[in-house]
Amino acid sequence: MGSETQIIHNNELDQLVHVFMISFPGQGHINPLLRLGKRIASKGFLVTFTxxxxxxxxxxxxNDAVSDQPVPIGxxxxxxxxxxDEWPDGDPKKFDMDQYLPQLEDVGRRWVPERLAVLAQEGRPVSCLINNPFIPWVSDVAEELGLPSAMLWxxxxxxxxxxxxxxHNMIPFPTEDALEIDVExxxxxxxxxxxxxxxxxxxxPYAFLKRAILAQYKNLSKPFCILMDTFYELERSTVDHTIExxxxxxxxxxxxxFKKPIPGGARVRADPLRPNQDCLKWLDGKPDGSVVYISFGTIVFPPQKQIDEIAAGIEAAGITFLWVMKPPAKEAKMSPHTLPDGFxxxxxDNGKVVQFxxxxxxxxxxxxxxxVTHCGWNSTMESLSYGVPMVAFPSWGDQVTDAKFICDVFKTGIQLTRGEHEKRLITKEEVEKCLRDATSxxxxxxxxxxxxxxxxxxxxxxxxxxxSDKNFDFFIDQVRKRGEIVVANAKKVANGLPTKENGH
Known part of the structure; x- marks a missing residue:
């Protein structure tokens, strides 16, 4: 294995433009950034994901393919x-974003330049940095190092x-004095x-996440490109206005x-657990269009009483279902969900429950x-892209906005809850009716x-x-051109010659 890696390094890696990707440590951020990383790699780049x-x-x-050794992708x-991150596992400060994000920035601003310097010494200089929201300081580091950067939304x-x-305070939003105003x-x-x-x-209760997201908006002028995991035909007028x-x-x-086939891409994933493949075999034995899939994502953890009502509604509706019932995060110190006695x-065989x-x-x-989805954007895009209608069960954040679009704009869903603002239990009768309406x-x-x-x-x-294909090709072309300038500048610096601008 070592000799094979050495051959790859000597013959190929040194010739590739090197892209360095830095992700906020959240599953909903890691997955789309890794998908982007695999697509970039497939076009003939070396990608380091961190x-x-x-x-x-x-x-x-x-995932056995996750390694510091290069894995072929396209x-x-x-x-x-x-x-x-220099804080021990289980430290309660890790779960306070107002404390953790500054710590992440402090560590990252030191570690990234040091790591990039080592990679350059090893003959693999980095030519572009790419980040996702919550860590806008990556754009600052890139600027300080004279490197181009991009951001994936x-x-x-x-x-x-x-x-x-x-x-930018361009229109009225709800305030303490006007909590329930509409937004245009x-x-x-x-x-x-x-x-x-x-x-x-x-x-x-998550004002710290608002601060984390909005910090990126102070740095929007620094990336040479902002990428979005959506497609133009889905949000045509909104994309046009945002471009302006x-x-x-x-x-x-x-x-x-996620949907673009990439040679070798399927083996490199960032799942927190090994997926349960038995559920696919179970689905193979079911008639077409007969199974309701239920999953609330990696973070949302409904209260036990709500789980009881959902289970009762499922049973009353008489549907066949696959339910992902993930265990709570260790740091949450919560009990795992249970199902009603005898459920x-x-x-x-009309139901199957798995952890992942x-x-x-x-x-x-x-x-x-x-x-039946929490309406996170990753899940929303996957469902739309596979032509699967949705039952919207949002909780907070962008989920409630996604649910609005799923039901009223995209018209592929039925809304079961309006999110955390409702502050109520969705009853088994509501669950039953919604499931019946969504399946027949x-x-x-x-x-x-x-x-x-x-x-x-x-x-x-x-x-x-x-x-999307043309937009990606445009981006790849820009990364390659900027990468070539960065490499050329690095060689000139090494030889004591003046450099050109890096195109940033």
Whole structure:
């Protein structure tokens, strides 16, 4: 293995433009950035992907291909490095963003330049930095090092625009004196007070996340390109308006990132647990369009009483279901969810409960009829791109805005809850009715028809010559050109010659 790696290094790696990606340590941030990293690598680049060591432990444990050694992806390679945030596992300060984000910045501002210097000495100089939100200091580090940078926005363009208007105080948003006012963002539907991203509401318990997100908006002029994991046909007028607002910094929609086939890409994943492949075999035995898939993402953890009501509603509706019931995070110090006594015995083979599922494969399976989802953007994009209608069960953040779009704009969903602002239990009767409406009758038929339309448009966007494909090629061309300038400048510095601007 060592000799093979040495051969790869000597013959190929030294010739590739090297892109360094830094992710905020959250699963909803890591997944889309890694998808982007694999796509970049496939075009003949060396990509180094990094996040914190505490996330790295889980990623390495669930995927044998995650290593500091280069793994072939298409025409290039991807490798991983993880850095110590210098706080011990279990430290309560890690879960206070107001304390943790400054710590992450302090460590990152030291570690990234040091690490890049070592890579340069090893003959693999970095030519571009790419980050996602919550760590805008990456753009500062790139500027200080004379390197170009880009940012991947992992939510909808609609949410990006709402944050932009809030940050620049361009329109009224709810305040302590006017908590329930509607919000009118150009190109978006009228958003009620509980449909804006909840972090922007004055009553949010997550004000630290608002500060973290908005910090990126102070640095929007520094990246040479802002990438979005959406596709133009899905948010056409909003994308056009955002492009006008941020000119001359280009906005490029390149999604759905997960759906573009990449040679060798499937083996490199960042799942926190090893997916349960048994559920796919179970789905194989079910008729087409007969199974409801239920998953609330990696962070949302509904109260036990709500789980009881959902289970009762499922049983009353008589549906066949696959339910991802993940364990709580260790630091949360919460008890795992339980199901009502005798529930699984009564359901029999009409239901399956797992801790983790390969969601993309599940949603692509013909047996799946609809998706009960927390409406995170990754899940929303996956469901739209596979033509799967949704039952919207948002909690907070951009989820409530995504739910609004799923149901009222994209018209592929039924809303079961309006999120944390409701402050109530969704009853089993509501769950039962919603599941029946989503799986049978005229509403279900219409949603499926529209969902398949979005699937076709997503496929067209990522196909050769499609909107996302052309945008990605533009970005790759820019990275390559800037990378060549950076490498040329590095060689001139080494030889004591004057350099050109890096194109940033």
């Amino acid at each position: 996040t914190t060591e505490n996330l790295g432990q889980g990623i390495r444990g669930s 025409d290039g390679f991807i490798r991983f490095e993880f850095f110590d 992992p939510q909808s363009c609609a949410c990006f625009l709402a944050y932009y208007y809030f940050h 963002v150009p190109t978006l539907p009228l958003l009620k007070w509980d449909e804006i991203p909840t972090f922007l509401h004055p009553t949010t 607002l941020l000119a001359p910094t280009p906005i490029r929609t390149i999604g759905p990132l 699984l015995d009564r359901i029999g 599922a390969p969601q993309e494969q599940v949603l692509a399976h013909p047996a799946v009829s609809c998706f 009758g005229p509403k279900a038929v219409e949603m499926k028809k529209i969902a398949l339309k979005w699937k076709d448009l997503a496929d067209e966007a990522i196909a050769d010559g499609g909107s």
